[in-house]
Amino acid sequence: MAEGLEFALRYPFCESAKSALAGMDLSERIVDLAVERLLKALKGDKSAKMLLHDSDRKEEIASFAAARMILGHLRNSYLTNAFAVNESKRVRDCLDKDDERTVDAVAAQFGIATANEGRKLTVALPTYLRYSTRNPHYRLINRRLVRGRVEINYEEKKRLIEEAVKKHMESVPLVKDPPDMIKAAGARLVAELPKTESRVLGTVKAGDHPPCVMRLLDEMNKHTNLPHQARLYLATYFLAIGTSEDEINRMFSMLPDYSEKITRYQVGHIRKKGYNVASCATVMTYGLCCAVCRIGSPLNWHSLDDSRKNAIRERGAGGGGAP
Amino acid sequence: MNAADATLARKIFASYYETAEFRIPMLEQREFGIGNQKKIDARHLNFANAQEFRNYLCNNTPLFVSHSTAYYDFPGASPMVKKCWRGADVVFDLDIHAEGRFGAYAHLASVKEDVIRLVNDFILNDFGISRENVAVAFSGNRGYHVHVRDPAFLPLGSDERHELVDYIMGQGLDYTQFFTPEGKPAKLIGPRPDEGGYRGRLARGTIKLLEEDPGQLSRLFTKEKERNFFISGIKEGNWSRTSLKPNDLVSRLKPLAAGLPVGSVDTDAGVTQDLSKLIRVPNSIHGDTGMVARIINNIDAFDPWKDAMMREAGGGGIGDMKIRFTEDVPAIEMDQTMGPFNKDDELALPRHYALFFVLKGSATLAGPTG
Numbered sequence: 001m002a003e004g005l006e007f008a009l010r011y012p013f014c015e016s017a018k019s020a021l022a023g024m025d026l027s028e029r030i031v032d033l034a035v036e037r038l039l040k041a042l043k044g045d046k047s048a049k050m051l052l053h054d055s056d057r058k059e060e061i062a063s064f065a066a067a068r069m070i071l072g073h074l075r076n077s078y079l080t081n082a083f084a085v086n087e088s089k090r091v092r093d094c095l096d097k098d099d100e101r102t103v104d105a106v107a108a109q110f111g112i113a114t115a116n117e118g119r120k121l122t123v124a125l126p127t128y129l130r131y132s133t134r135n136p137h138y139r140l141i142n143r144r145l146v147r148g149r150v151e152i153n154y155e156e157k158k159r160l161i162e163e164a165v166k167k168h169m170e171s172v173p174l175v176k177d178p179p180d181m182i183k184a185a186g187a188r189l190v191a192e193l194p195k196t197e198s199r200v201l202g203t204v205k206a207g208d209h210p211p212c213v214m215r216l217l218d219e220m221n222k223h224t225n226l227p228h229q230a231r232l233y234l235a236t237y238f239l240a241i242g243t244s245e246d247e248i249n250r251m252f253s254m255l256p257d258y259s260e261k262i263t264r265y266q267v268g269h270i271r272k273k274g275y276n277v278a279s280c281a282t283v284m285t286y287g288l289c290c291a292v293c294r295i296g297s298p299l300n301w302h303s304l305d306d307s308r309k310n311a312i313r314e315r316g317a318g319g320g321g322a323p
Numbered sequence: 324m325n326a327a328d329a330t331l332a333r334k335i336f337a338s339y340y341e342t343a344e345f346r347i348p349m350l351e352q353r354e355f356g357i358g359n360q361k362k363i364d365a366r367h368l369n370f371a372n373a374q375e376f377r378n379y380l381c382n383n384t385p386l387f388v389s390h391s392t393a394y395y396d397f398p399g400a401s402p403m404v405k406k407c408w409r410g411a412d413v414v415f416d417l418d419i420h421a422e423g424r425f426g427a428y429a430h431l432a433s434v435k436e437d438v439i440r441l442v443n444d445f446i447l448n449d450f451g452i453s454r455e456n457v458a459v460a461f462s463g464n465r466g467y468h469v470h471v472r473d474p475a476f477l478p479l480g481s482d483e484r485h486e487l488v489d490y491i492m493g494q495g496l497d498y499t500q501f502f503t504p505e506g507k508p509a510k511l512i513g514p515r516p517d518e519g520g521y522r523g524r525l526a527r528g529t530i531k532l533l534e535e536d537p538g539q540l541s542r543l544f545t546k547e548k549e550r551n552f553f554i555s556g557i558k559e560g561n562w563s564r565t566s567l568k569p570n571d572l573v574s575r576l577k578p579l580a581a582g583l584p585v586g587s588v589d590t591d592a593g594v595t596q597d598l599s600k601l602i603r604v605p606n607s608i609h610g611d612t613g614m615v616a617r618i619i620n621n622i623d624a625f626d627p628w629k630d631a632m633m634r635e636a637g638g639g640g641i642g643d644m645k646i647r648f649t650e651d652v653p654a655i656e657m658d659q660t661m662g663p664f665n666k667d668d669e670l671a672l673p674r675h676y677a678l679f680f681v682l683k684g685s686a687t688l689a690g691p692t693g
Contacts, residue, residue: 125450126475129483140490142500146519148451285495287486315593 007102009057010048010094012064013168014109021062031181033063034070038079038189041086044257046093066182072175074186078193081223081256084169092162103158110164114157115149121157122149131160131167134287135227166225210301211291211313212283213237220254229286231255235270236277240299245271291315328681328688329359333384335678336608339615339633340380345373345606346458346618348472352394354406356601357385358610363601369399386610386682389601392470394477403599410477413484414602415441415491416594417587418466424683425655427465431627437587438467439622445491445585446471449520461631463609463616466587468602481596488595493584498525502562502573511569513562521583528579530554540575541567608633613678628658632675644677645669646686 008017040046051057071080095103107114112131114121128150132138144151152160175182209217216230226234231252238248245267252263279297283289293312295301301309324332347353350373356366364385370376380388391398392414396407417434421427438459446452446469456473479487489495501522502513514522516530529540533554537544543565544550556564562572594600603609605618614631647669654662661676669689672680680686 124475126479126483129479129486134482134486136495139495140486141493141495141521142497144518144520144522145449145490146451147448284489287482287489287495290485 005054005057005061007105008061009051010098011091011106011109012061013165014106017061017064020058021065024058024062026062026066026179026181027059028181030059030062030066031070031185033059034066035185035188037063037067038070038083039192041083042079042192044082044086044259046086046090048090048094066185068172069175069178069182070185070189071172073178073182074190075172075174076190076193078223078254078256079189080172081170081225084166085225085256087169088162088166091165092158095158095161100154103161107157107161110161110168112157112160112164114152117149117151120151121153122146122151123157123160124148125150128152128160131163133159133163133227135229136285136287139285139287207241208302208309209237210293210295210298212288213298215290216288217251220251223254223256225256230288232270232275233278233283233286233288235267236275237298239267239271240277241302324681324684325687329386331688332386332610332613332678332682335613335633335674336386337381337384339608340377340384343377343606345376345604347373347376347390347604349394350376350390352396352398352409354391354393354395354398354599354601355604356389356391357383358387358389359385362387362610363389366601367399367401380607386608388604388607390604392600392602393598408598411479411598411600413471413473413476413479413487414594414600415469415471415488415588416462416466416602417441417469417585418462418464419587423653424685425653428655428657431465434466434587435622435625437585438469441469441491441585441588442622444524449490450476450487452476458605459619459622460603460605461614461617461619461625461627463603463607463614463631464612467619468605468616470602470605481598484596484598488588491585491588493521496521496580496584498576498580498583499573501525502569504569509563509569511562511572512560513557515560516558524583525576525580526557528583529576530557532579541565543567611682613675613682626658632658633678634675642674643671644674645671645689646677646681647689648680648686650685652680652685 004016005020008014008020011017049060051060067083071083074080091106095106104114110131112123112127114123125145125148128143129140136142138156140150178186213234216226216234219226219230234251235248238251239245245264248267249260249263252258252267253260277297277299278286280289280293280295283298291312292315293301295304304312351369351371353369354366355368355370355376356363357368358364368379370379391411393406393411394409396409398406400406417437419427419430419434421430442457442459446457447454450471452471452473456471458470458472460468460470462468498521502511504510505512514526516523516526518526532540533544533550537550544553549565553562553565556562563569565572567575588595594602603616605616607616608614609616613633614627615633617625617627617631619625619630648664648666650666652662652664654660657676664670664680664685671677677686681688
């Protein structure tokens with residue numbers, strides 16, 4: 001049975017969670033659980049609790065809604081993105097354990113409808129575009145695409161759901177005048193956040209870099225969770241222009257799933273192995289190119305004169321006023 | 324362009340706009356921009372209905388008029404965030420930038436070929452969008468605009484549109500991945516002509532090349548028996564029915580694979596990704612040429628020099644107009660060869676041709692004669 005209390009516990013953003021909570025009021029206990037949930041997100045802890053009583057389960061489900069209220073009140077992108085990454089990874093673990101019917105029920109929540117075509121699954125192109133990560137494996141060009149249907153496998157379907165959950169969590173409706181309990185919880189959480197975040201990008205951002213690097217730094221400034229290739233690209237690029245490992249580590253601390261230990265190891269490994277900076281062609285296949293520089297390698301940016309750089313920046317500025 | 328030329332151009336434009344047919348879906352939710360010195364001098368305009376829009380054009384008559392690809396709750400609000408974005412058409416801008424101000428006109432036919440491929444192969448076949456949600460318009464100058472208005476695609480963000488453009492431009496396309504050795508002795512398994520996307524296009528393109536110019540792939544295929552045996556294999560996805568070595572065969576397909584993407588979207592990829600782009604209103608006049616950004620019903624038969632010239636009565640198509648050239652102009656292949664003209668040449672031309680050179684800034688009015 002897909003849509004019971006257990007289902008709502010694992011997938012508290014689903015409609016059935018809302019009906020499970022009907023008539024329940026916000027309490028100190030629920031707000032405490034919400035704070036706990038958010039603190040776990042900051043640590044990247046996605047473990048689930050064993051809950052025996054329905055009342056405990058309901059409180060745990062409600063803690064998700066309360067956590068969203070706190071986020072809507074705080075509007076802190078670091079915390080919101082850390083929560084989005086952690087919850088989506090937690091959901092992925094649940095999807096891996098659940099059966100296909102349950103996975104379909106979660107997918108339906110985000111309008112992800114797959115069709116069986118022979119041994120393969122297909123999904124509508126707009127849905128695929130919206131929920132696939134920008135990573136070479138998911139590039140549309142490498143997919144079979146027929147009449148608006150993109151071929152995927154079951155594992156990839158779960159990855160689309162994970163991304164849909166993350167996107168859903170990243171957009172939190174503004175909570176203008178929350179109950180005092182929520183305000184107090186918000187204040188407790190702010191005290192737990194890393195203090196230096198607004199100055200972290202200062203030194204690297206002040207430099208002069210190609211548009212693709214600037215764009216990634218902007219994304220990082222907003223605490224967006226960057227894909228693996230983007231992180232690798234940034235690390236090799238900054239090492240190549242002589243940025244210290246400490247500074248690069250500090251830069252990555254903006255990421256919502258930052259772990260100092262892992263980052264130090266990986267940046268050190270990249271330096272030791274002497275990995276090359278990706279060429280523009282590779283940056284393009286990663287889906288990270290955002291301007292027409294025609295410079296072959298991002299490092300050649302530094303030998304361009306200012307007028308050429310300005311012309312590229314102007315040409316590359318396709319957006320403007322986007323929502 | 325001097326003041327007298329601009330006044331005359333506006334008069335001709337205004338009389339065209341009195342009866343012009345606009346088809347702007349959800350006009351009231353779009354932002355408009357107008358321009359006289361530049362393509363956009365002022366934006367954040369909006370109109371309640373088509374009549375209000377027509378009245379504005381007849382009374383104010385800008386040289387350029389554009390509407391947003393986006394739909395908003397408050398299209399007239401500024402700054403942009405206050406408009407409340409609700410979605411945007413997916414628009415592709417295809418043109419060619421060539422040397423000189425008149426250079427691109429020689430390539431209009433090849434851009435048209437790209438438009439046909441973009442619409443048929445990519446938008447209808449691969450993306451699965453139905454024809455009634457696709458509108459093609461001439462840009463009024465040196466290219467075409469393709470507007471996709473499928474409701475499922477309107478909410479797409481900038482990154483997602485980028486992915487569509489990359490797909491069309493073939494960014495990151497590695498056709499060698501389509502081929503895998505299988506079985507013992509190893510067969511080269513590759514795409515079949517009945518497959519979708521780039522795979523099917525590569526298979527169909529190879530068969531077409533073999534039928535039309537087999538020597539280009541290899542001299543082996545000039546022999547009919549060899550060729551037919553190879554083609555029969557491709558149709559089943561077996562690319563081994565030839566004595567060519569697999570690696571050699573795959574590398575010989577490189578030029579063919581390079582021609583599969585649509586090249587002329589390249590220069591204006593930013594248009595598709597820009598969620599607040601203003602694009603020329605279909606069936607409005609391009610102020611640099613006096614040509615109509617005509618909505619095209621049958622792209623195969625469309626010829627801009629015949630169909631986009633403003634020939635409507637009141638549109639300036641009647642009578643001759645005397646102009647004096649202010650610079651040398653090379654010969655241009657319109658529906659008839661025009662030019663070359665030399666600086667200070669004075670002559671009477673049918674009004675739509677005369678207007679073209681005046682708006683291009685190559686000539687000035689020397690008094691109407693017709």
